[in-house]
Amino acid sequence: MLRERVRRLRAVPPAELLLIVVLVGLALAVRLVGRHEFTADMRIFAVWYGKLEAAGGLRGLGEPIGNYNAPFLYLLALLTYVPGPLVVKAKALWLVFDALLVFFTYRIVALRHRSWRVPLLAAFVMAFLPTVVINSSFYGQCDAIWGAFGLGGVYYLLRGRPWWGVSLCAVALAFKPQAIFLFPLLGLLALAGRLPWRTLLAVPAVLVVLDLPALLLGRDPIDLLTLYSPARQASWVSALTSSAASVYAFLPVTTRLDAVRALGDVFAVAVVTGVCWILVATRARLDAARIVTAAAFFAMVVPWLLPGMHERYFYLADVLTVVLAFYRPRLWFVPLLVQVASLLSYLPFLFWNTRHGPFVDLKVLAALLFAALLTTGYALLADVRAAPRIPAPRRSAEVLVDA
Secondary structure: OHHHHHHHHHHOOHHHHHHHHHHHHHHHHHHHOOOOOOOHHHHHHHHHHHHHHHOOHHHHHHOOOOOOOHHHHHHHHHHOOOOOOHHHHHHHHHHHHHHHHHHHHHHHHHHHOOOOHHHHHHHHHHHHOHHHHHHHHHOOOOHHHHHHHHHHHHHHHHOOOHHHHHHHHHHHHHHOHHHHHHHHHHHHHHHOOOOOHHHHHHHHHHHHHHHHHHHHOOOOHHHHHOOOOHHHHHHOOOOOEEEOOOHHHHOOOOOOHHHHHHHHHHHHHHHHHHHHHHHHHOOOOOOHHHHHHHHHHHHHHHHHHOOOEEHHHHHHHHHHHHHHHHHOHHHOHHHHHHHHHHHHHHHHHHHOOOOOOOOOOHHHHHHHHHHHHHHHHHHHHOOOOOOOOOOOOOOOOOOOOOO
């Protein structure tokens, strides 16, 4: 395998190698532009960092600091031992997860395309994707962490390695609750017989193991293990949408917000359940292309329907729709729609003095996302009747990529 890779590398023209190196350098350079930008989110992280540092770094993990789960605080605590300003250290660390995100993009697309150039193109698209660049290097947010692990989970599911796939999805969830947008895919695969039910035990196991160091250091288990409870999550976002281009951009509701939130939650679950039912009832062939399509669809439709979403919560949709375009080239415009909607919802927060600046009406952005998820949903369900109606396999040891 190694010899084959060396042989292929030697066969690449020097001019092409030079251009690849330049692109890698530019992917790093574009992230240096915002290295000193200190956003509101970075200020919050700085407060948590200061509390951890005052409590003795890792020893401070036993304290109820922040509203992120323990694994993220582990990273902040480790940064207290590294010299230098937090803004530079944190963004350098997020860069590592950007690289991991790009790596899994390459690996997933390589399952579909034999030529190394197509996966490399996908990797570069991901590396230069505006919301990916801005999120970690300018915004200072850490969505690349859970995004990378989530994408890794999809990769191993496509490889037919369910324990690894579910475990990485659980790691993503341990960092951010938004990774739950991937879990409808796990449910679909389990219901269709493509994923052994016992592998879902990896989810609570991984969550407990990753929280264990904080618990051993004295963190209140009730406080930590209920961090993702719906009541606590809802309390942090009072509005139906926090600059997210979701369905609530069309609903200027000011009263009975709790009822609207409940309706939104139920409707989101109903849509996901209905799509899974159609695919399971028709015994649709869950090949690699359909799995990627389903993952992208769920990553769009769930945050589009759920109340209380931030603009960043479409990060997984940004990422997966890029992968989708390399699996279904006819859907090349879907990542463009999603990227425009996501990017323009970021800009007011970062480049204007209010959260709703003079860029584009949020209703327009929500409509773009709606068009993208409708197109993806149609691609997911359009040919289910024509799919081979074969008995669902008992085990998922096979590789799910088309030959």
